[in-house]
Amino acid sequence: SYVLTQPPSVSVAPGKTARITCGGNNIGSKSVHWYQQKPGQAPVLVVYDDSDRPSGIPERFSGSNSGNTATLTISRVEAGDEADYYCQVWDISSDHPVFGGGTKLPVL
Amino acid sequence: QLQLQESGPGLVKPSETLSLTCTVSGGSISNSYYWDWIRQPPGKGLEWIGSVYYNGNTYYNPSLKSRVTISVDTSENQFSLKLSSVTAADTAVYYCTRRRRSSGWYYFDYWGQGTLVTVSS
Numbered sequence: 125s126y127v128l129t130q131p132p133s134v135s136v137a138p139g140k141t142a143r144i145t146c147g148g149n150n151i152g153s154k155s156v157h158w159y160q161q162k163p164g165q166a167p168v169l170v171v172y173d174d175s176d177r178p179s180g181i182p183e184r185f186s187g188s189n190s191g192n193t194a195t196l197t198i199s200r201v202e203a204g205d206e207a208d209y210y211c212q213v214w215d216i217s218s219d220h221p222v223f224g225g226g227t228k229l230p231v232l
Numbered sequence: 233q234l235q236l237q238e239s240g241p242g243l244v245k246p247s248e249t250l251s252l253t254c255t256v257s258g259g260s261i262s263n264s265y266y267w268d269w270i271r272q273p274p275g276k277g278l279e280w281i282g283s284v285y286y287n288g289n290t291y292y293n294p295s296l297k298s299r300v301t302i303s304v305d306t307s308e309n310q311f312s313l314k315l316s317s318v319t320a321a322d323t324a325v326y327y328c329t330r331r332r333r334s335s336g337w338y339y340f341d342y343w344g345q346g347t348l349v350t351v352s353s
Contacts, residue, residue, distance in 0.1 A: 155337035166327055166343040167278070173334050178341065210278055214338045220293060221338065223278040 126215040128224035135230050142198040144227045146211030149192060154213045156194040158187060161226075162207045170209075171196060198229075206231045234259045236328050236344035244322075244351050250315040254328030254344060261304060262286045266331040267311045268340065269302060271324040279324075283331060284311050318351045325349075 129147040136142040146156060156174050159167035169178050171187040174194065184199045198205055211224040240252035254267070261267065268283040282292035284302045292300050301314040315322060326349055330342040 155335060155339075157337075157339035159340075166346050167340075168343070169339060169341050172339045172341070173337070212278075212339065218294075219291065221280045221340075223280070226277045 125218055126213065126222045128211055128213065128222055130209075130211060130224040130227045132225070133228045133230065135232055136198075136201045137232050138201055138203060140201055142201050142205070142229055144196045144198075144209050144211075144229065146194040146196070146224050147192055148194075148213065151192055151194050151213065152190045154189075156187065156189045157212045158185075158196045159210045159212065160205075160207045161210065167210060201229075201231055203231050205229060234330065234342050236330065236342055238326060238328050238344045238347040240347065240349070242348060242350060244318055244349060245353050246319055246351055247317055250313070250318050250322060250349055250351075252313045252326055252328075252347065252349070254311050254313075256309045256311075256330075260306075261309045261311065262306045266291075266338070267304065268329045268331050269313045270327045270329055270340070271322075272327070272346075273321075273324045281313065281315075281326075320351050323349065323351045 158171040160170045161167040170181050170185045174189040175187040186197045188195050208226045210226045215222045235257045237255045244250045266283045269281040282302050284290050284304045299316045304311040325346040327346045328344040329340040331338050332341045
């Protein structure tokens with residue numbers, strides 16, 4: 125089955141840019157979606173279809189996808205961005221979703 | 233604004249059946265969406281359990297398929313999850329979600345708040 129690989133943790137200072145990667149075989153041929161999960165809360169969709177933002181998500185959140193790596197970029201990081209981030213694709217061969225293992229983003 | 237709310241027992245005994253219901257408000261469950269269950273064991277990542285379409289068609293994670301039943305009740309605007317023969321490994325926060333299609337791919341745009349189900353005697 126399809127596997128998505130995320131780094132366990134990516135640290136960033138306030139005001140800087142955080143880049144969270146999601147690796148998968150030829151992931152550039154799929155649409156990648158990203159979720160933010162704060163402690164004790166449900167995940168929230170922050171980017172869909174590689175780079176689109178749902179209504180209400182700040183422009184600081186952006187995404188890209190090419191080759192074997194998709195990237196979620198958070199610009200001008202704020203303390204409130206501290207959360208776990210999960211990437212997700214739809215695996216056509218098995219016809220079900222696949223999630224990455226998640227990346228913890230501490231804002232130092 | 234669409235809202236999803238899980239309900240059901242927070243404690244289930246080993247070998248028994250876990251039963252949860254998701255009530256959808258602010259929109260009709262009969263629109264052309266899939267309605268999914270996803271779970272998250274404490275401190276771990278997200279695992280897809282399965283889904284139901286508004287017409288009753290179901291799709292399950294192969295690793296759980298033998299124990300899972302998902303159904304929809306359009307008259308009540310609800311869908312439900314049953315997981316049989318539970319063990320401690322089924323202890324998790326269970327989320328109900330709406331799945332949306334875009335350009336042939338799917339993502340989850342609405343989530344319930346989640347409910348913790350603990351399997352313990």
